[in-house]
Structure formats: C-alpha cells, structure tokens
Amino acid sequence: MARINLKKTTHKKTKDVVIKSAKDGNTYKSYVEDKQRYMICQNSVETGNYFKGHLCGNWTKVSNETVKTLCWKCTAHLVPFEEKIVKKSDKPRGWAFMKEYVHKDGTVYHKGIEQPELKGTLEITVIEKKEKVKLTKGQKAEQQQDILRQMGKLKRQHKKETRKTYAGKIMSQIKKLQRDLKKVR
Numbered sequence: 001m002a003r004i005n006l007k008k009t010t011h012k013k014t015k016d017v018v019i020k021s022a023k024d025g026n027t028y029k030s031y032v033e034d035k036q037r038y039m040i041c042q043n044s045v046e047t048g049n050y051f052k053g054h055l056c057g058n059w060t061k062v063s064n065e066t067v068k069t070l071c072w073k074c075t076a077h078l079v080p081f082e083e084k085i086v087k088k089s090d091k092p093r094g095w096a097f098m099k100e101y102v103h104k105d106g107t108v109y110h111k112g113i114e115q116p117e118l119k120g121t122l123e124i125t126v127i128e129k130k131e132k133v134k135l136t137k138g139q140k141a142e143q144q145q146d147i148l149r150q151m152g153k154l155k156r157q158h159k160k161e162t163r164k165t166y167a168g169k170i171m172s173q174i175k176k177l178q179r180d181l182k183k184v185r
C-alpha cells in the first residue's frame with residue numbers, strides 16, 4: 001500500500017514575532033503594542049502585487065507569523081466597481097414563467113427556456129405596464145377615512161376578542177389596512 005504523506009495543516013502560533021520577507025521580496029514594517037502585532041499595508045511600497053499607484057499607510061492587526069497584509073481599504077479597492085452593481089434584467093417581471101416570451105432581440109423562451117430554432121420567427125412580446133390611477137385629493141381623503149373606519153372597527157373587535165387565533169387574524173387585517181393607508185398617502 002502506498003503511503004500518503006499528509007501535510008500538517010495545523011498552524012502553530014509562535015509567541016515571538018517572526019520577521020521574514022514576503023514572497024514579493026519585501027519585508028514589511030511591523031510593531032507590537034500590548035502583545036498585538038500590527039503590520040503596514042503592502043501597498044506602502046510600490047512593488048507589491050496589488051499596487052495601483054496609491055501608497056497606503058494603514059496598519060492592520062496581524063499574527064506573529066504574518067509576512068504581508070493588505071488593509072481593508074485596499075482589499076475593497078480590488079473589486080472593480082462595475083462588478084458590485086447587480087446587472088438589471090432587461091426582461092419583464094415573470095418572463096421565465098410565461099408559456100411563451102419573445103424578447104426584443106427575437107429570442108423565444110418557453111417557460112424560461114430558450115428555443116433557439118424559433119428565434120426571430122415570432123412577434124416580440126409586449127408587456128403592458130399597468131398605469132396607476134391617479135386619485136384626486138377628495139378621493140384620497142375618502143379612501144383614508146374609509147380605511148380608518150374599518151381599522152377602528154377591527155381594533156374594537158381585537159380588544160374584545162379573547163380567542164388567540166381570532167385575535168391574531170384581526171391583527172393581521174389591521175396591519176394590512178395600515179399598509180393600505182400608507183399607499184393612499
């Protein structure tokens with residue numbers, strides 16, 4: 001049977017600070033304060049792997065064996081800004097659930113699955129946007145009054161109701177009305 005050499009992965013913590021140069025050839029400055037070691041960001045020199053033209057003087061808490069570190073600020077800069085923005089879909093809501101959806105580029109989808117052989121053969125799906133009906137001030141006030149009246153009624157019911165499940169149901173109705181009320185405003 002072949003013997004497998006298992007590398008020991010356990011990290012032995014040393015009590016003393018080990019000053020060694022990093023693989024990039026630099027020996028980064030560090031100091032110890034209250035038994036905690038701090039090291040300067042690797043962007044404090046221009047030869048670091050992540051250097052992007054801006055020298056950094058941030059200190060980071062490190063272990064005694066650390067040979068180099070990148071501060072949180074420079075780490076955050078590593079991620080390109082564009083990648084942080086979630087790409088907005090150019091397809092309408094629920095397109096993947098539609099029996100047939102034809103994208104504006106002519107791609108046909110059946111329940112979200114692309115049908116390449118049908119591309120360009122069908123009419124593009126037009127999604128009609130629901131237009132919000134604008135209420136007049138008077139109508140709004142009327143709606144609000146109506147909701148408030150219903151809420152008052154439910155609140156009185158809720159006070160009297162001793163059965164927990166019913167009281168809970170009334171409460172959820174009240175909460176729904178509260179949400180409706182916000183929508184009217």
Ligand SMILES: [Zn+2]
Binds near residue numbers: 041042072073074075
């Ligand atoms: Zn930095």
